[in-house]
Amino acid sequence: MTAQAQATTIIDVGKLVGSVEHYRNEGYRLVQIGCTKVGDTYEINYSFDKDYHFENIRIVVSADTEVPSISGMYWNSFIYENEMHDLFGIQVRGMNIDFKGTLFRTSVKYPFSQPPVTVTKGDKP
Amino acid sequence: MAFFEMVRTALRTVLQQPVTILYPAQAAKKTPISRGHVVHDGSKCISCSICVKKCPSQAIILNKEAKTWQIDRFRCVVCNSCVDTCPTKCLSMDTQYTAPAAAKGIETFTITYVKPPKPEKKDEQKP
């Protein structure tokens, strides 16, 4: 099995738009935007691919930081950004299609921003 | 470009026997390893509760005092995990799917296993 090289660069929120623009000009395609809650902060991964070469940039933000949208460069990013907003409660500024929290209608607001559940095995529902 | 490409296939299927099974008049297809439902053999169960721990859908309830082994068929996802991990092979996978039911319920099996007496202390016959 061959492990794929996966370079992850951590950047500031302010430099996000510039870095994404660089990838766009280089002809990369947007693979995914994914959010991870680590402690009280959120890691947001932007993954790009060009000819099977995978690159990843990461911003680390707090819950109340407003993240700029990259839909100006990648039109398809709205689907991930809305997902991020609906499930994690990250505010994204300037989305081209803003569902305003209606892409995923969940009974718990921002379910993925809730603290992780701890399980003791053998618990019965 | 061609027209009526399907005609040959269609005509042949008209002349053939149907490929579908007339279930339930005919038995459904099954293979020897089909995952149908979990069966519990009470005479071999040592109440180790490994199956309870390994069940991803938490469908198994083991009561050591009442000596019962219960499974919620509606939670069970028939993943074979309990059968794989059972140390005494008291669990097995039957190829028959569970019958449809109108109400949810828990199926109970009784554990009849009695711990064999140790050779030295013959009077200590605890379950």
Next chain:
Amino acid sequence: MSKQIIVPFGPQHPVLPEPIHLDLVLEDETVVDVIPSIGYIHRGFEKLVEKREFTEYVYVAERTCGICSFVHGATYCEGIEQIMKIDVPERAQYLRVIWSEFSRLHSHLLWLGCFADSFGFENLFMGAWKTRERVLDFMEETTGGRVIQGTSKIGGVRRDISSERLDKMVKDLDILDQEMKELTTVFLHDDSVRHRLRNVGVISREDAYHLGAVGPTARGSGVAIDMRKLGYGAYDRLNVPVITDSCGDCLSRCTVRAKELFTSTDLIRQAVSKIPDGPVEVKVTGAPDGEYFTRAEQPRGELVHYLKGNGSKFLVRSRIRTPTLTNIPPLIKMLQGCELADVPVIVLSIDPCISCTER
């Protein structure tokens, strides 16, 4: 300019196997804009990772999708194996390829049937599903499950296939090939089908690439992306041809899938001829600490599993990016400018799997 009206499409619609809702903005009969909305069946699988041990989460990952179940399971396992630096036995890698390709056959045949149904060719629909039954039979005989195979396991696979069974399987593939050939001739050469699909839902190569199209949707527009070329599993030892078609319309996407059926059977033959003897699993100890993006080619396109562990039995995050999610923006571009009557065909042409999308 004529008056615009909004026609809702879905979530319940005869062509849709699963709920997706599209608000179609119409000018006369022409679609000018589309607003998609999903979220009808969101199940929160990604949150469930915090409640299940990483070894048990395989069963959850497998159940993300009912069509490409095996690929999800194997991709998740591979992610964990990469984090924990586990070397999977050769035989297990080949078995994963065999089952993955059978999943692809199953998925594409199912899709061809549904697609025939979407343009009203019921007989062809039945034909495709009849052929698909052979694939399902094989799945059940070797794994015990028709739809949820459940043979993935961290460190290998849970079941082995005997060499006699593999030989018989290769012989059965000839019959399957014959049936599929008859079937795909209708899709690719019948005039009524071609007339219905040609120049419907066209998306250019540039649009498909920049809007993030993956899998047959991208390859139908001439973008040669196939994650099997990454060489995960045993794919690096097999010859994987990438099928593309240049027109970018519904017929192109159909052509790509129809031709991929034969590459799949070819890959299975290659895998069977190269499969070594040996164990099918290794023992796994410890817990994952680290992160990895696994990418694999699902029948619908590139699948990304992002896994992050912190050294405990419970993963911090599992993010599943499914191909349908990323194929929705290209779908919007395809629908803009089409006729209302073509909408069902175009929506089906990306092979939407909403259950996948709403993990």
